[in-house]
Amino acid sequence: MPVEPAPSAWSFGDPRRFDLRDDLVGVGADLEPGTLLAAYRNGLFPMPSGNRGDPMYWFCPVSRGVLPLEGLRVSRSLRRSVRNFEIRVDTAFDEVIAGCADRRRPQGWIDGEIVTAYRRLHELGWAHSVEAWRDDQLAGGLYGVAIGGLFAGESMFHRVTDASKVALVGLVDLLCDERAGQRLVDVQWSTAHLASLGVVEIPRERYLDRLARALAVPAPEAFSASDRLGT
Structure with missing residues (x-):
């Protein structure tokens, strides 16, 4: 059985209230196990910006x-x-x-x-x-x-x-x-x-x-x- 990690220190908000014109819905947070699981459970996933030192991007695609x-x-x-x-x-x-x-x-x-x-x-x-x-x-x-x-x-x-x-x-x-x-x-x-x-x-x-x-x-x-x- 999977081990549930410590909960995330971050809140992703209500995904139903995200802007319906933009796939990018958040910037920052961390990649701790609890944060990643909270994100997936709320419909989000992370991707690097591509620029060294920039914060993580979080997406919840409109489509x-x-x-x-x-x-x-x-x-x-x-x-x-x-x-x-x-x-x-x-x-x-x-x-x-x-x-x-x-x-x-x-x-x-x-x-x-x-x-x-x-x-x-x-x-x-x-x-x-x-x-x-x-x-x-x-x-x-x-x-x-x-x-x-x-x-x-x-x-x-x-x-x-x-x-x-x-x-x-x-x-x-x-x-x-x-x-x-x-x-x-x-x-x-x-x-x-x-x-x-x-x-x-x-x-x-x-x-x-x-x-x-x-x-x-x-x-x-x-x-x-x-x-x-x-x-």
Whole structure:
């Protein structure tokens, strides 16, 4: 079971009263475990400004990207690729987040402060990696935060073609249990690539309604034990 950290010293306010014209809703605070969990429970997530020394930015997008579990699009070629990988959970979290933080990646945004903060969340049982392995080598994966029925995806990476997509298929498989209809996969913002996989946008208010319901749902069993899923 995850360990609940000390509560945050910060308040994020009522997200339903945020400006409906702006995704950026806060600046400052810290990345203590209690602060991060409070943020996710209120529909927010952090991102660095990109300028050294600047405070952290906090976002609650006006149009939120979510992946309906029943809406995941698996192409014929991806379905073939899935058979070539093994999915593991939480066996290489540090390596996954390091892969996602690789500065050689286009539009990389994950800095050392973010890496340290999410490693702490992982140690407490809140942040998880879903990994695609081939020939006993990590080929790609994703990481995010699981709170009840919410999985807030943060980033994904691949070293082998299709490996990150296979990890996403693995995540959806993990979440498709008897509570699937109440679960929520948050991807922050939609992109053309994510939309091709089934991600859709919903208004902030609708996201917050779904978030409240998802938080009341138990987390999937797979996130309480490692190496649970193989494909």
